[in-house]
Amino acid sequence: MEVFEPWRLILAAVLAGFLHFQVLCTSDVAPNYTFMQEATKAPPVAYYDYIIIGGGTAGCPLAATLSQNFRVLLLERGGSPYGNQNITNLATFTDTLTDTSPTSPAQSFVSEDGVVNTRARVLGGGTCLNAGFYTHADPEFVQKAGLDLDLVNRSYQWVEKVMVFEPQLRQWQSAVRDGLLEVGVLPYNGYTFEHIYGTKVGGTIFDKDNHRHTAADLLQYANPSGLTVLLYATVHRILFKTKGQSKTAAHGVIFKDGAGNEHRAYLSKETDKGSMGEIIVSAGALGSPQLLILSGIGPAQHLKSLGIKVLLDQPWVGQGMADNPLNVIVVPSPSPVEVSLAQQVGITRLGTYIEAISGSISSDSLD
Ligand SMILES: Cc1cc2nc3c(=O)[nH]c(=O)nc-3n(C[C@H](O)[C@H](O)[C@H](O)COP(=O)(O)OP(=O)(O)OC[C@H]3O[C@@H](n4cnc5c(N)ncnc54)[C@H](O)[C@@H]3O)c2cc1C
Structure with a gap:
């Protein structure tokens, strides 16, 4: 169990809330993604080599990579991030998170234990x-996960070229660094992406104008003729073939567009390369098991209690979820504080990470 020590907590002081100076910018203009459209325009039935469910942090780079050699469909239940000022601007970080409207890019929920x-x-x-x-x-984690370290290192560079920047440290984050060093989170490792003990400055996806770059930017690597990205495409079920097969195998999906119309997408019998494609579930830590359960894969008793036909009794689907313990201290300031998200981090040998963000908040919010 990871434990936060109180003196470390003091360092993790967080001043929540942010200056709301709306900065209009040009970096949030949609790129020329000819392969991206709303799902209402999709045919009722279509065939692809790969179908990726969830256009998030994992789904976008996967789609860009696979589209180099295959026909790929990426299904995302939300809309485009481009043109949404709240997403683009660092100053409106909390506005996105607290937007509870049905079209918000942030879907709020409360976990079973009330978080x-x-x-x-x-x-x-x-x-x-x-x-x-x-x-x-x-790197130890990468090896334990069975991943190819060389490929992982090359992938980092692929991502960094498009969406990672060196943060500009100002007053607050410099003070955080000094505080971490003063209490002994040593050595000081400067600006580095490496996961090493001590205090360091990490990378950020906000550029020098404080504009956010997202995984959707990685789609600029895609082969436009190999990719279709459908927005407001919510997958309701993965279709499995069971008859005449030794194993249950996914072969298609049912999704609904923004107008509620149903569409189906299936895997082509064979890709141009002669292999069978795949359906890849990258719908997030909650969305992925939820979709498997809705599709009949999960703990049999649980599925039966929901009236879902069991295709595969898989007792671990949807189990063992836990929030990372997070301890937050809010330090009110009598004067406005610069807006900054996590730039400095203290990595301790106890396995705790200490970060601090800053900004301004109206006094009403502190009541
Ligand atoms: C407030 C906050 C702060 C964080 N800060 C950091 C940070 O500073 N650094 C860091 O590294 N990580 C941070 N994280 C964590 C990080 O963002 C996540 O770990 C990461 O985005 C997970 O990627 P993913 O691809 O698994 O899921 P996601 O990026 O969530 O992608 C899943 C996608 O699937 C879509 N989807 C779900 N269900 C369906 C469906 N049925 N049909 C179609 N589409 C579907 C969703 O709309 C979503 O776009 C933070 C997370 C939060 C919430």
């Missing part, structure tokens, strides 16, 4: 809502 939270509902997924802190994984 208020949000999950993304927009192309680009969590990168449209999050604090934008960028770092590499611990």
Whole structure:
């Protein structure tokens, strides 16, 4: 169990709320994504080599990569992040998270143990809502996960070229660095993406004008003739073939467009490369198991209690979810404080991470 020590908590002081100076910018103009359209324009039935469910942090780069050699369909239940000022501007970080309207890119929910939270509902997924802190994984973790370290390192560069920037440290984040060093979160490692003990400056997905770049930007790598991205396309069920097969195999999906019309997409019998394609579920930590359960894959008893026909009794689907423990201290300031999201981080040997964000909040909100 990871434990936060009180003195470390003091360092993690967070001044929630942000200056609301709306900055109009040009970087949020939609790129020329000829492959992107609303799902209402999709045919009732279509065939692809790969079908990716969820156009988030994982789904967008996957679609861009697979489209180089295959016909790929990316289905995203939300809309485009481009043109949404709240997503683009660092100063309106909390506005997106607190927008509870039905079309909000942030879907709010409360966990069974009462923790208020949000999950993304927009192309680009969590990168449209999050604090934008960028770092590499611990190489030990990469190896334990069975991933090819060389490929992972090359992938980092692919991502960094498009959406990672060196943050400009101003007063607050500099003070956080000094505080971390003073209490012994050592050594000081400067600006680095490496996951190493001590205090460091990580990368950020906000550029020098404080404009957010998201995973949707990675679609600029896509082969336009190999990719179709459908927005407001909510997948309701994955279709499985069971008859005449030794294993249950996914072969299609049912999704609904923004007007409520149903569409189906199926895997082509064979890709041009002669192999069978796949349906990839990248609908997020909550969306992915939810969709599997709705499709008949999950703990049999649970599915039966919901009246869902069991295709595969898989007891672990949707189990073992937990929130990371997060301790927050809010320090009110009598004068306005610069807006900054996590830039400095303290990585301790206890396995805790110390970050601090700053901004201004109206005094009413502190009541
Ligand atoms: C407030 C906040 C701050 C964070 N700060 C940081 C940070 O600073 N640095 C960091 O590295 N991480 C941060 N994270 C975590 C990070 O954003 C997530 O771990 C990451 O985005 C998860 O990626 P994903 O691809 O698994 O899911 P997501 O990016 O959530 O993508 C899932 C996508 O699937 C879509 N979807 C779901 N169900 C369906 C369906 N049935 N049909 C079609 N589409 C569907 C969703 O709309 C969504 O776009 C933060 C998260 C939050 C919420």
